[in-house]
Each structure stands twice: as structure tokens, then as C-alpha cells.
Amino acid sequence: MHETNKEWLPGFDKKFAELTHQMVKDLEKCLQCGKCTGQCPAAKLSSYNPREIIRDLRMGNVEKVISSHELWLCFFCSGCYAVCPRDINFPFAVSMLRYAALAQGYGWEEVKKIKDPYAQDYYSTGLSVNVNERNLGVRKEIAKNSGTDGRIETVRRKMGLPPKRRVSERAMSEIKFIADATGMTDLFKEINKKKAKEKKWNYGSPADMVKVKKGANQKFIDVEDEEKEKIC
Amino acid sequence: MPRQEVLEKTKLSDRMFLFKPCVGSNKYPGLITASIEFCRKLGIELVTSDDQTCCGGFLTFTNVAQPTSTMPAVARNIAVAEEMGLDILTLCNGCHTFLTEFSHFMNDRPPVKNVVNVILSMIGREYKGSQDIYHSLEIIYKLKERIRANVTRSLSAMRFATHYGCHYLNGFKKTALDDPHMPTIMEELIEAMGGEIAEYGENRTCCGTGLTQIIINKEDLSLPHTKMKLDNLNAAEPDAVVVVCPYCLAQVDRMQQKLNYRGSGKYRVPVIHLVQLVALALGVDMVKLGFEAHAISFKNFLKKFDSIHSKAGVHDG
Ligand code: SF4
Numbered sequence: 001m002h003e004t005n006k007e008w009l010p011g012f013d014k015k016f017a018e019l020t021h022q023m024v025k026d027l028e029k030c031l032q033c034g035k036c037t038g039q040c041p042a043a044k045l046s047s048y049n050p051r052e053i054i055r056d057l058r059m060g061n062v063e064k065v066i067s068s069h070e071l072w073l074c075f076f077c078s079g080c081y082a083v084c085p086r087d088i089n090f091p092f093a094v095s096m097l098r099y100a101a102l103a104q105g106y107g108w109e110e111v112k113k114i115k116d117p118y119a120q121d122y123y124s125t126g127l128s129v130n131v132n133e134r135n136l137g138v139r140k141e142i143a144k145n146s147g148t149d150g151r152i153e154t155v156r157r158k159m160g161l162p163p164k165r166r167v168s169e170r171a172m173s174e175i176k177f178i179a180d181a182t183g184m185t186d187l188f189k190e191i192n193k194k195k196a197k198e199k200k201w202n203y204g205s206p207a208d209m210v211k212v213k214k215g216a217n218q219k220f221i222d223v224e225d226e227e228k229e230k231i232c
Numbered sequence: 233m234p235r236q237e238v239l240e241k242t243k244l245s246d247r248m249f250l251f252k253p254c255v256g257s258n259k260y261p262g263l264i265t266a267s268i269e270f271c272r273k274l275g276i277e278l279v280t281s282d283d284q285t286c287c288g289g290f291l292t293f294t295n296v297a298q299p300t301s302t303m304p305a306v307a308r309n310i311a312v313a314e315e316m317g318l319d320i321l322t323l324c325n326g327c328h329t330f331l332t333e334f335s336h337f338m339n340d341r342p343p344v345k346n347v348v349n350v351i352l353s354m355i356g357r358e359y360k361g362s363q364d365i366y367h368s369l370e371i372i373y374k375l376k377e378r379i380r381a382n383v384t385r386s387l388s389a390m391r392f393a394t395h396y397g398c399h400y401l402n403g404f405k406k407t408a409l410d411d412p413h414m415p416t417i418m419e420e421l422i423e424a425m426g427g428e429i430a431e432y433g434e435n436r437t438c439c440g441t442g443l444t445q446i447i448i449n450k451e452d453l454s455l456p457h458t459k460m461k462l463d464n465l466n467a468a469e470p471d472a473v474v475v476v477c478p479y480c481l482a483q484v485d486r487m488q489q490k491l492n493y494r495g496s497g498k499y500r501v502p503v504i505h506l507v508q509l510v511a512l513a514l515g516v517d518m519v520k521l522g523f524e525a526h527a528i529s530f531k532n533f534l535k536k537f538d539s540i541h542s543k544a545g546v547h548d549g
């Protein structure tokens with residue numbers, strides 16, 4: 001779909017400046033040269049287009065951006081920042097725009113996917129990755145390579161390490177205190193129960209949003225995994 | 233080419249705080265042991281602490297916690313090292329980014345630093361901003377000549393592809409040790425240890441983890457991207473690919489297993505963190521390298537490595 005300024009809302013950017021911790025304001029410097037999009041891995045595979053998003057933000061179409069599917073496709077690879085002649089740190093802006101989206105009710109289903117294994121592990125063990133290997137395929141490979149049962153605990157023991165990395169009790173009580181005092185604990189609870197608003201905007205057609213879905217990579221989606229896994 | 237001014241600013245000390253990465257502890261424990269052992273060989277003692285947790289910055293950039301929550305969590309971890317009076321050595325592009333970005337943010341804004349310290353004072357800690365934070369690439373590059381002089385298991389005739397990852401070079405395009413577009417420091421290091429370079433076109437592209445994409449759009453974005461990178465990498469026929477970030481390691485290692493399992497090709501390139509490679513060349517005990525925790529086997533790699541060494545009559549310590 002072509003870009004449009006139909007949604008132009010005067011003053012929208014100012015209204016959102018606070019929500020986005022003033023990070024989005026650098027976007028005024030954008031030349032619309034498109035170097036960012038040219039090397040963007042997400043743009044290569046989908047209708048995501050950082051230059052176009054910046055254009056929309058500059059025109060005041062903030063609602064369009066924060067209600068879009070595309071806002072959740074960035075890889076945070078910072079490749080755009082590396083090539084940008086105006087040094088715009090776009091992934092920072094994306095992160096802040098995602099907070100703005102959450103404030104308006106969008107994207108809660110996405111952060112729930114992240115919160116469930118990783119943030120929960122951080123909260124209960126102090127580390128965002130635990131030793132349990134949920135992918136049985138990987139465990140089988142490790143078992144073969146190490147001549148053990150394939151559990152990282154076993155491999156760690158073999159290396160003379162405790163079965164899992166230790167985090168002191170003091171550290172645990174300190175990070176819980178920080179989480180409680182700064183609202184992290186409450187935000188986790190909110191993520192659990194919050195019902196997300198449906199995203200409204202697609203830059204491409206919905207079917208096009210992720211082009212690969214339709215084409216050669218179909219088999220990625222068809223094959224069932226051995227077990228629901230978490231890679232790292 | 234390294235930036236001379238960054239190289240000059242990099243300080244080597246006899247003792248450093250090893251900032252343990254989550255993935256590098258509970259999935260790839262060899263990163264920790266290899267670092268400690270190779271540094272010991274070069275006269276540097278790495279100290280760790282159980283008071284250190286996950287860096288915490290990850291939660292901000294994945295939008296599950298506000299920066300106002302993670303800033304004190306990050307500052308607390310830095311304070312643990314500061315209390316010991318040690319500079320920090322990170323093994324992960326993510327830890328390095330979050331510790332560095334947040335400490336700059338606090339150092340440049342005294343009111344923010346004060347608020348953070350009000351919270352930290354309640355747990356009996358203080359963030360001062362007094363210690364340096366280094367990426368392992370910076371320290372290892374600084375040690376290049378010492379490494380070259382101490383190689384006991386040369387990497388000669390072994391071909392390595394490099395993968396720098398995104399966050400160190402791209403995110404710090406003006407202050408990192410090398411240029412984000414055509415970096416050479418890892419290649420120089422590999423050559424200093426006797427290894428050869430397998431060049432490939434997609435060297436500078438993301439591994440595909442994409443911070444959150446492996447979780448939120450795995451099938452549509454993350455996996456196809458990794459496959460594209462791997463196909464290009466495979467064509468260069470390296471004996472291994474060298475990374476400097478445990479997240480890249482996990483993605484490139486584990487997604488090869490996944491693609492093999494799904495019948496999407498044959499992917500057999502072992503993935504090795506630079507600290508493991510240095511430890512290998514410096515003759516650290518093989519058990520401490522932790523290759524056994526990797527999904528893609530090092531069997532062929534080690535077979536070739538051993539045969540080169542037995543031919544050359546080199547004794548593997
Ligand atoms: S590279 Fe920078 S200046 Fe060019 S379009 Fe992208 S953000 Fe704008």
C-alpha cells in the first residue's frame with residue numbers, strides 16, 4: 001500500500017514525545033535517503049520499512065505507526081544506525097514506540113511471549129536463561145556429542161562446575177526489591193492479564209506482511225517441532 | 233583496522249571482573265571456563281561473583297520492563313564489580329551494550345544517577361561509574377601479541393569464518409574498536425593464532441535472533457533470515473564460524489540443528505566463541521572449552537585439527 005497522509009494529526013508527535021522518552025525527536029533529522037531500509041533484514045523479508053515509518057512519524061501519523069503490525073518486526077540489529085548519515089538510532093526509537101504502543105493498548109500479546117519464559121526466569125532465578133533444555137532435538141545432539149544424558153547440568157558437572165550457575169540469596173532479594181520498588185513486578189502482572197487491542201494498520205497487505213509466509217519457506221511452518229522450545 | 237585511540241584507551245589489568253552472560257553460563261558454560269583459563273595463562277586473573285545476575289538491560293529493549301526499572305538493576309550489577317575495584321570484561325554483545333549504554337546515560341545525567349542511587353542505597357549499594365566496561369574483543373585484541381607469543385596449538389590450515397554480530401560494532405559505530413562496515417580485528421586475531429579466513433558475503437548480517445524476533449516471529453522472520461545467512465556461510469566451507477556473542481552462538485548453533493531436523497538442508501558448521509578459540513590455541517585443557525555443550529558437533533573439526541598437529545609432530549598439551 002502506498003504511503004498516505006490521510007491520518008495526519010497535528011500535534012500528535014508532541015503528545016507522544018513524553019511517552020517515548022524524547023527519543024523519537026531525533027527523527028526530524030531524517031533525509032529519507034532510505035539507506036536504513038536498503039540493508040534492513042526485516043525489510044528484506046517483510047513489508048517493514050524503517051524509512052517509511054520515520055516518514056509517517058514526521059508527518060504526525062503516530063497512531064498509524066503504533067497500531068501497526070510492522071512495529072513488531074524490527075530485529076534491533078542497529079544496521080540502520082550504522083549506515084545512517086544523520087546518526088539516527090532508529091532501534092531505540094522502535095523500542096520507545098513499542099512502549100507508546102503498549103500505553104495505547106497495542107502489542108501486549110507480543111510482550112507476553114517474551115515475558116513468559118525469559119522475564120519470568122529473571123524474576124525467579126536472577127538469570128533470563130535457565131539450564132533446562134526444552135528442545136529435545138538439541139538435547140539429543142548434546143547427548144551424542146558429550147556421551148551424557150544431554151543435560152547441561154551433566155555437562156557442567158563434567159567440566160567441574162556446579163550443575164547450574166549460582167546466584168546468591170542476597171542478589172535475589174536485591175533484584176526483587178528493585179522490581180517491586182520500580183513497578184517491574186506490577187508490569188509483569190499486567191502483562192499476564194492485559195487484553196491487547198487488535199493492531200489496525202498494515203503497511204503492506206496483511207497477507208504480504210511477512211512475504212515469506214506464502215512462498216518457498218512454507219515448510220518451516222508445516223513441520224511440527226518435537227516440543228515447544230526456547231532457544232537460549 | 234582497529235581505531236588506535238580506542239586501542240590506547242583500553243587498559244589491561246592483572247585482575248578483571250568477568251561479567252558472566254546468562255546464555256554463556258546455562259547453555260554454553262565453556263565460555264566462562266575458557267575465559268578464566270586462557271586469561272590465567274596470560275597472567276590475568278578473572279574474578280566472578282554470585283551477586284551478579286542477568287545484566288537486566290535485555291528486559292528493557294524487549295519491552296517487558298521500563299528503563300526506570302532496569303536502570304537500577306544494571307547499575308546494581310556494575311556496583312558489584314566496583315566494590316571490588318575491578319574493570320568489567322563482558323563476553324556478550326548484549327551485556328556489553330546494556331552496561332555501557334546505561335552507564336553512559338547515568339554518567340551524563342547526574343539527576344538520573346542520583347535517583348538510581350537512592351534506590352541502590354536501600355539495598356546497601358552505590359553506583360559510582362568508576363570502572364571501565366570492556367567487550368572481550370577489545371581485551372583480546374589488546375592481548376594479540378601476547379597471544380601470538382603463547383600459542384601452543386597453532387590453528388594453521390584451519391579455516392574460520394567470522395561473525396561479529398550486531399550490537400558491538402553497529403551500536404557503537406563511533407566508539408567501537410573497529411569500523412562497523414569492514415571490520416578486520418577478528419581476522420587479524422585468527423591469523424595471529426595461525427588460522428586462515430573463510431570469507432563470505434553475509435558476514436555482517438544479523439544472526440537472526442533479532443533480539444525478540446526469535447520469540448515473536450520465529451517462523452516468519454528469524455528462521456528464514458538465519459537460513460539465508462547459513463546457506464551463504466556454508467558455501468565458504470569453513471571449519472568453524474567464530475562469534476563474539478553467546479546469543480549469536482545459540483542462534484547459529486541451534487538453528488542449524490533445527491533446520492537439519494526439519495529436512496531444510498545439511499548444516500554442520502561448528503560455532504565457536506572467540507574466547508574458546510583463544511583458549512584452544514593457548515593449549516587450555518579441552519574439557520574446559522565446553523565444546524560438548526554445543527548442538528553442532530566438533531568431531532570433524534577436532535579430527536582435522538588433531539591430524540594437522542600429529543603430522544606436524546606438535547604435542548597437544
Ligand atoms: S538512513 Fe537515516 S537519514 Fe536515511 S532514511 Fe534512514 S533514518 Fe533517514
Ligand code: SF4
Nearest residue numbers: 040074075077078080
Ligand atoms: S535495527 Fe530494526 S530497523 Fe534497523 S536495520 Fe535492524 S531490523 Fe531494520
